[in-house]
Amino acid sequence: MTALLEISGLKRHFGGLWATNGVDLDVVTGEVHALIGPNGAGKTTLIHLISGELLPDAGTLQFAGSDISQCTTHDRVARGITRSYQITQIFPRLSLLENVRLAVQSRQRDWGSSLRFWRPASADFRMIEEAEDWLSRVGLAAEVSQLACDVSHGERRALELAMALATRPRLLLLDEPMAGMGPEESEHMARLIASLKGEQTVLLVEHDMDIVFRLADRVSVLVSGRIIVSGTPDFVREHPAVRSAYLGDAL
Amino acid sequence: MKPSHSGTLAETALLIAAVALPLLLQAFGEDYYIGFATRLLIFALAATGLNFIVGYGGMVAFGHAAFFGIGAYAVALLMNAGIFSAWITWPVAVAAAALAALLIGAASLRTRGVYFIMITLAFAQMIYYSVVSLEFAGGDDGLPLEQRSTLVPLDLADDATLYWVTLGLLAASLMALKRLAASRYGRALTGLRQNETRMEALGYPVQQIKLVCFVVGSAVAGLAGALLANQNGMASPSQLYWTQSGMLLVMVILGGVGQRFGGMLGAIALLGLEEVLGRITEHSHFYVGLALLAVVLYAPRGLAGLWGRQK
Numbered sequence: 260m261t262a263l264l265e266i267s268g269l270k271r272h273f274g275g276l277w278a279t280n281g282v283d284l285d286v287v288t289g290e291v292h293a294l295i296g297p298n299g300a301g302k303t304t305l306i307h308l309i310s311g312e313l314l315p316d317a318g319t320l321q322f323a324g325s326d327i328s329q330c331t332t333h334d335r336v337a338r339g340i341t342r343s344y345q346i347t348q349i350f351p352r353l354s355l356l357e358n359v360r361l362a363v364q365s366r367q368r369d370w371g372s373s374l375r376f377w378r379p380a381s382a383d384f385r386m387i388e389e390a391e392d393w394l395s396r397v398g399l400a401a402e403v404s405q406l407a408c409d410v411s412h413g414e415r416r417a418l419e420l421a422m423a424l425a426t427r428p429r430l431l432l433l434d435e436p437m438a439g440m441g442p443e444e445s446e447h448m449a450r451l452i453a454s455l456k457g458e459q460t461v462l463l464v465e466h467d468m469d470i471v472f473r474l475a476d477r478v479s480v481l482v483s484g485r486i487i488v489s490g491t492p493d494f495v496r497e498h499p500a501v502r503s504a505y506l507g508d509a510l
Numbered sequence: 511m512k513p514s515h516s517g518t519l520a521e522t523a524l525l526i527a528a529v530a531l532p533l534l535l536q537a538f539g540e541d542y543y544i545g546f547a548t549r550l551l552i553f554a555l556a557a558t559g560l561n562f563i564v565g566y567g568g569m570v571a572f573g574h575a576a577f578f579g580i581g582a583y584a585v586a587l588l589m590n591a592g593i594f595s596a597w598i599t600w601p602v603a604v605a606a607a608a609l610a611a612l613l614i615g616a617a618s619l620r621t622r623g624v625y626f627i628m629i630t631l632a633f634a635q636m637i638y639y640s641v642v643s644l645e646f647a648g649g650d651d652g653l654p655l656e657q658r659s660t661l662v663p664l665d666l667a668d669d670a671t672l673y674w675v676t677l678g679l680l681a682a683s684l685m686a687l688k689r690l691a692a693s694r695y696g697r698a699l700t701g702l703r704q705n706e707t708r709m710e711a712l713g714y715p716v717q718q719i720k721l722v723c724f725v726v727g728s729a730v731a732g733l734a735g736a737l738l739a740n741q742n743g744m745a746s747p748s749q750l751y752w753t754q755s756g757m758l759l760v761m762v763i764l765g766g767v768g769q770r771f772g773g774m775l776g777a778i779a780l781l782g783l784e785e786v787l788g789r790i791t792e793h794s795h796f797y798v799g800l801a802l803l804a805v806v807l808y809a810p811r812g813l814a815g816l817w818g819r820q821k
């Protein structure tokens with residue numbers, strides 16, 4: 260069990276507020292690691308810090324053995340970190356297929372090749388086929404040619420997951436993938452994430468306790484910018500500090 | 511995005527008509543209009559370049575005149591230095607515009623919205639004032655061309671030939687643009703216009719993609735500038751002035767932002783309208799303004815959006 264991501268002493272403030280206030284966290288290769296915590300605990304901020312959209316004020320991020328604390332998002336994606344957003348980020352006026360095809364295309368980093376400026380993208384069948392495969396994987400095989408803005412909220416969330424997967428990340432960051440979903444849609448998403456277990460390392464931010472305890476190999480609890488407990492679901496569920504700080508107000 | 515055969519057919523018919531135009535004008539003894547038509551095509555080319563930046567790249571640039579003017583001055587300055595061949599001076603004009611765009615773009619692309627508008631405007635005005643203050647560039651009077659560029663084996667001194675060359679370059683640019691838009695690069699540009707955050711999160715080099723778009727669109731303006739210097743017989747400071755940038759932007763909006771033929775239609779409509787109205791009334795600008803208002807209100811996708819669903 261080697262840590263794919265090692266965070267230590269990570270800090271980030273907004274004005275006088277320390278949204279991330281000394282976070283230590285390890286994500287181990289192959290695990291689904293859930294990050295839970297009350298509203299405003301700093302979960303999304305931590306995801307931003309890992310993805311590179313925010314840079315830390317203090318502390319370090321090690322990914323696969325190298326320090327990525329100051330790397331750009333672009334660089335971090337190239338190293339294998341991809342994220343989804345709490346608020347869906349897709350291309351609304353493009354088909355689902357083109358949404359995912361762009362994600363597949365992002366892996367091609369041949370910027371010197373003039374072909375990418377001249378050859379029609381539609382001639383690249385391998386990319387299109389791969390995009391279709393990812394869409395089937397998340398249950399959207401029948402919707403490939405619909406515009407992203409025309410499908411349901413749950414389908415858009417699944418689309419975003421397909422896009423993130425299509426970059427073939429070593430670490431997938433999911434920020435509340437079930438946000439705003441009905442029970443059926445949530446269940447579908449939970450099954451999708453469960454289907455990733457074992458083959459994909461995931462850091463999952465989620466509110467729904469049932470889902471978290473079902474999916475996660477390990478759970479970390481973030482409160483006021485700090486990880487207060489980290490461990491197996493059973494350990495975390497029974498931990499008194501968690502019960503008072505977090506589950507207490509969820510129950 | 512589907513290939514439409516009626517579309518290509520209409521395009522071919524239009525191209526044939528455009529090729530035949532000088533012959534018709536000559537037959538009717540209206541040779542003056544060959545020069546006017548060339549002017550339309552030159553502005554169509556410059557506006558097409560701007561439309562690539564604004565419509566495809568989603569960057570509202572308000573300094574297109576700088577690159578348009580740089581193209582013209584490059585040709586005029588080289589001619590003063592004794593270099594007449596278009597085979598040399600036009601590519602230099604394009605390269606000079608591209609280089610200027612590379613520098614300006616690199617400095618301004620991190621800003622967006624109103625800030626991007628202001629910063630591109632500021633850079634363009636800086637270039638305008640620099641050129642006007644340079645004695646060897648002719649100052650306020652501009653730089654007259656001794657003659658038209660030479661383009662062996664063609665004779666550009668002939669108005670119809672200059673027209674055809676311009677038409678050829680415009681058609682080639684439009685085709686290249688179509689190709690570019692459908693390429694992987696073009697698709698990335700579309701993604702960028704729709705959701706920059708997502709593109710960034712997918713690991714695309716967002717700034718570079720934008721910069722390439724800005725440089726390509728500006729280089730096209732450089733070529734148009736080289737042509738305009740030939741058509742006008744001079745490189746003039748007015749070509750660099752911010753009002754010129756505004757006019758090109760108006761053409762793009764009128765013709766259809768992000769529509770492949772938007773720049774072309776806008777240029778033809780605006781200059782055509784000015785020409786026609788200029789003969790009837792002294793207040794042509796007022797009526798042109800009204801027409802623009804009507805388009806913005808009733809045809810938000812511009813003239814190109816009215817007649818077909820390009821793109």
Ligand SMILES: Nc1ncnc2c1ncn2[C@@H]1O[C@H](COP(=O)(O)OP(=O)(O)OP(=O)(O)O)[C@@H](O)[C@H]1O
Pocket residue numbers: 273276278296297298299300301302303304305345
């Ligand atoms: N860009 C910002 N500027 C100022 N304050 C911010 C910013 N982003 C987050 N915050 C603050 O930092 C704290 C942590 O926010 P964050 O979004 O990380 O919480 P969260 O755990 O994701 O909450 P939620 O469960 O509601 O998504 C909050 O108090 C929030 O108001």
Ligand SMILES: [Mg+2]
Pocket residue numbers: 302303304345
């Ligand atoms: Mg959040």
